[in-house]
Amino acid sequence: MARTRMTAPQRRDQLAGVGRQAFAERGFDGVSMEEIAARAGVSKPVVYEHFGSKEGLYQEVVRREMTRLEETITSSIQTGRWRERIERGVLALLTYVEEDTDGFVILAHGQLPGEGRTYSTILNRVTAEVSHLLAEAFKHRGLDEAMAGLYGQALVGTVSNSALWWLDERIPDKHTVAAHISNLCWNGLRGMEAQPRVYTGDAAEQEEGAAVTAADATVEEKEA
Numbered sequence: 001m002a003r004t005r006m007t008a009p010q011r012r013d014q015l016a017g018v019g020r021q022a023f024a025e026r027g028f029d030g031v032s033m034e035e036i037a038a039r040a041g042v043s044k045p046v047v048y049e050h051f052g053s054k055e056g057l058y059q060e061v062v063r064r065e066m067t068r069l070e071e072t073i074t075s076s077i078q079t080g081r082w083r084e085r086i087e088r089g090v091l092a093l094l095t096y097v098e099e100d101t102d103g104f105v106i107l108a109h110g111q112l113p114g115e116g117r118t119y120s121t122i123l124n125r126v127t128a129e130v131s132h133l134l135a136e137a138f139k140h141r142g143l144d145e146a147m148a149g150l151y152g153q154a155l156v157g158t159v160s161n162s163a164l165w166w167l168d169e170r171i172p173d174k175h176t177v178a179a180h181i182s183n184l185c186w187n188g189l190r191g192m193e194a195q196p197r198v199y200t201g202d203a204a205e206q207e208e209g210a211a212v213t214a215a216d217a218t219v220e221e222k223e224a
Contacts, residue, residue, distance in 0.1 A: 082189060
């Protein structure tokens with residue numbers, strides 16, 4: 001029986017899938033177009049016909065993964081209470097690491113030729129979304145909305161770096177990791193001070209010195 005000929009979109013998807021696995025295993029520099037063609041069971045000109053170059057194939061693979069991960073995370077944090085949003089966001093990222101390891105490896109360790117690191121690009125977009133949501137929450141709680149971006153960076157950084165660590169460790173299990181990360185993030189948000197200050201170091205000493213000076217001045221006024 002003759003094989004059914006793939007349509008152009010089907011062939012493009014197949015080649016992108018083959019490239020995804022190859023790039024995850026060996027990196028951009030370690031993969032050749034000959035290898036991609038051999039793995040896909042096609043001639044090298046077919047690969048060039050769809051992507052133009054190895055860079056073109058790699059860019060397509062990366063962009064697909066970036067879109068997939070970004071949509072997965074942002075959709076998970078749009079609704080619900082804040083603890084639920086945090087848990088869903090963490091689980092969404094860890095599930096991607098677990099089920100789409102090849103894609104995550106490419107995003108975490110690779111970069112588009114001539115462009116910045118892909119994982120950082122996604123994190124910047126997610127951070128912007130998280131910061132926007134935090135600003136709304138801060139407004140209702142009487143906290144400084146101007147600091148939402150800082151807290152967004154801290155939250156996303158905590159989760160994303162934990163995911164990189166878990167990529168190699170895989171112990172403890174996904175739900176245990178999510179529970180502990182959520183515990184840290186949620187209780188940190190819930191216990192926020194409206195006007196936090198540094199309690200150690202030069203800044204604290206200066207603040208304490210200013211307070212002592214003010215107290216001394218008050219005493220002198222009373223004595224006068």
